[in-house]
Amino acid sequence: MREMEEAMARLEEIVASARRAEEAAAEWSARQFVGRADEGRIVATTNALGVLVELEIHPLSRKRLDARRLADEITAAVVKAEEAAAAAKDGLMNGLRP
Structure with missing residues (x-):
């Protein structure tokens, strides 16, 4: 009986960890990242995968x-x-590694 309770507790920990990982990945994938050059007059914006989504040139x-x-x-x-x-x-x- 004790082994079953320990196994269920471990399973719950794994499920909670997977949920946190999924939430973190979703948050990360929605972010955009900015790079600047020429004293900030050129601004490139990429998505989380590094794909250029916007380019501003003064x-x-x-x-x-x-x-x-x-x-x-x-x-x-x-x-x-x-x-x-x-x-x-x-x-x-x-952050996701144990």
């Missing part, structure tokens, strides 16, 4: 940067946003 950046430098700054902003998303995922995964 007119001053378009005016003062040549095409190559503008491309480099856009890439830098996107990479920073992707890195923020990856860091958040790593934090989530580390």
Whole structure:
């Protein structure tokens, strides 16, 4: 009888842990992550998977940067946003480990 009670208690712990993991994953997947470049005038926003969902380029950046430098700054902003998303995922995964 005691073994059954211990098994049921452990099962309840596992179910509760799975529920917390599911909630954390849902919260993480709804987040967006931002990366900035060119002194904050270029802003890239990605979803939790690192997919670019928005890109804002200030007119001053378009005016003062040549095409190559503008491309480099856009890439830098996107990479920073992707890195923020990856860091958040790593934090989530580390928090879920027993």
